[in-house]
Amino acid sequence: MSVEIKQAKCIAVLGTGSDVGKSVVATALCRIFSDQGHKVAPYKAQNMSNNSGVTPEGLEMGRAQIVQAEAARIAPHVDMNPVLLKPVTQIGSQVVLLGKVHKDLSAAEYHREKAKLWDTACGALDRLRAVNDVVVMEGAGSCAEVNLMARDIVNLKMAAYARAPVILTADIDRGGVFAQIVGTLACLNKAEQDMIAGVIINRFRGDIALFKEGVAWIEKKTGKPVFGVLPWVNHRIPNEDSVVIEQAVAKIDPAQTPTVLVVRTPHISNFTDFDPLFQVDGLGVDFVEHPRDLAAYKAVILPGSKSTCSDLNWLARTGWASKIQTYVKNGGHVLGVCGGYQMLGTKVHDPHGLEGTPGDTDGLGLLPFETVLKAPKTTTISRFEWDGVPGIGYEIHMGRTVSVDRIASGKPEDNGLLRVKERNRQACTDFDGAATDSGRVMGTYMHGFFDSAPILKKWLSLLGLSELDPPESCGLQERDRQYDMLARHFETHVDVPAIVNTMNYIH
Known part of the structure; x- marks a missing residue:
């Protein structure tokens, strides 16, 4: 008799560009799913950042996934960020593999090792899926960098491996949000477009009611639902990138x-x-x-x-x-x-x-x-x-x-x-x-x-x-409070049940 191997369902948070709010959306989902009683873990196949941290085992990984693990109320583990690139020069990085220094590689050398890195990343995701109910995946930069997509191991290729529906995150504060969304989809082939389950628009300022027509235009133009429009909020959650x-x-x-x-x-x-x-x-x-x-x-x-x-x-x-x-x-x-x-x-x-x-x-x-x-x-x-x-x-x-x-x-x-x-x-x-x-x-x-x-x-x-006083809650205690505030903010403005329905995993 064959034994069915448990595999957690996945949701992938990809972006129209860098610093559009992918990490914030992933962090919010980690806390929300944890609040719902699910065992949830974050995952980012490849992280490029000099902002790293340490796991309880003394291994190194990206700070963003440590933050998301805190939001999920679990200890960080290197499987959540199996490949970490720490830029050393304009053309090369130190490669940290499963928490340990692998070697320094130029961009060209790194791409030649992509097959090994892909296998490592897939193995890490498989292990996370075996012990969790949900895995919240985060992409890197834009998911439509056409010159890099053939060698990509963190965005659509990894989402396809996990059969994860994709939330496309865009940033309205920087301007051009309609072009961000439509342009990203235009750069993808039909199969890749079909992976996009819906859109979240981040960092909206002003009267959100005035953007209803914008939401309707995006949904009609792309055929994709807008799961929500997140108003700008000054959260105090550590940022991933400098x-x-x-x-x-x-x-x-x-x-x-x-x-x-x-x-x-x-x-x-x-x-x-x-x-x-x-x-x-x-x-x-x-x-x-x-x-x-x-x-x-x-x-x-x-x-x-x-x-x-x-x-x-x-x-x-x-x-x-x-x-x-x-x-x-x-x-x-x-x-x-x-x-x-x-x-x-x-x-x-x-x-x-x-x-x-x-x-x-x-x-x-x-x-x-x-x-x-x-x-x-x-x-x-x-x-x-x-x-x-x-x-x-x-x-x-x-x-x-x-x-x-x-x-x-x-x-x-x-x-x-x-x-x-x-x-x-x-x-x-x-x-x-x-x-x-x-x-x-x-x-x-x-x-x-x-x-x-x-x-x-x-x-x-x-x-x-000495007259200045730090807040009573500091460090992890303060971050935990911020995760709760972010989750409530997210639930107020985003259709979480619609996201859950695309995953089709909660029984």
């Missing part, structure tokens, strides 16, 4: 409002580390690319980087380095996180060429430490204390950062900014980070450093901003 900060324009005067500046380096990673700062009433946050006078800012932050040496050279070439050094001499506060922490030292050594040509790069010289880049990559979820104040974060980095007098001996540090209590559920007595005696310059490898309200409060007090 396009959100690339489009940001600073509107805060640091002379009038206490403001923190984050240097937007070319290879910035894990920019969501600073989301909690936006939740502090009375605090401004600027992501800034071009050097400027820093005197009015309460602190300068050097974020994580996918290419520390390249970004260090950029800091020197653009004048940022001298600006930051002068700022510190004049009493300013600087925080470096992960790659930014490495930049604060005197040297970054790359003897094996992990980031390009082997060699040494001068650091900013603000901390008496040097970094040696070397494999394997450290990937941990870590619990720590800062002067007795507890926090939780995650580490993703290559190499070790140690004081100059310990480099030759190879001995670990016997003190640091943070006391690490646990890594990947294993107790430890390690140290992380460093700070000057004054505490005005400090660095840490801990991503998610501000996710704990007491840690954020302590840092604000260090800046002389």
Whole structure:
């Protein structure tokens, strides 16, 4: 007697372009299906982002699917994002396969490995479908990039493999939403068009009743139902791509409002580390690319980087380095996180060429430490204390950062900014980070450093901003509240039962 193998039904959220709201729609569906009592998991075959995170097993995956796993109320697993591309140069990326570094590949080399990557992605989806009721799949960029579709493993080809109906997501806020939808469908062949079950229009501003004629036109022109029109809402769900900060324009005067500046380096990673700062009433946050006078800012932050040496050279070439050094001499506060922490030292050594040509790069010289880049990559979820104040974060980095007098001996540090209590559920007595005696310059490898309200409060007090209070809910607690708010917003404006009917799986 043959035994029927369980296969969860799938729904695919694809887009008319990048940053049209695919991740938000997928996150909302994950929470809604979880609320309905279904065991649901997110899935994205291939993610291209330097905004990654760590699973409980200490493996690396894209932050967007970690967020969606949280919305689904389950632990993240690398099967949810089997292929992660972390851009290193304009033409190449580090390939992370099932949570572990595979190799650096140029675009051409990557396409030659697509068969292997396809098999890996399909295997991951099969495993998810075997243990869940529903899998919410997310696409990448536009699903109608005609020059890439033959080699695509994340959009329509993967939806076809899963026999998943497709929700086409479009963004009305950027303009041209009718052309987005009709043009996307026009680029697809008949079989691909038939996979599109319906459309969701995202980020509508104004009186939604005035768009009824627009909805009717789209449905008549395409023959596809519009499942809903989502009004624009300022949700606080972490974004997947740095396009959100690339489009940001600073509107805060640091002379009038206490403001923190984050240097937007070319290879910035894990920019969501600073989301909690936006939740502090009375605090401004600027992501800034071009050097400027820093005197009015309460602190300068050097974020994580996918290419520390390249970004260090950029800091020197653009004048940022001298600006930051002068700022510190004049009493300013600087925080470096992960790659930014490495930049604060005197040297970054790359003897094996992990980031390009082997060699040494001068650091900013603000901390008496040097970094040696070397494999394997450290990937941990870590619990720590800062002067007795507890926090939780995650580490993703290559190499070790140690004081100059310990480099030759190879001995670990016997003190640091943070006391690490646990890594990947294993107790430890390690140290992380460093700070000057004054505490005005400090660095840490801990991503998610501000996710704990007491840690954020302590840092604000260090800046002389003790009057500012973080929200009571911070980190995962706050994100969970936002997932509920997003789900209710989605259910109000989108015909969820119609989406469910296209899946035909709820018994």
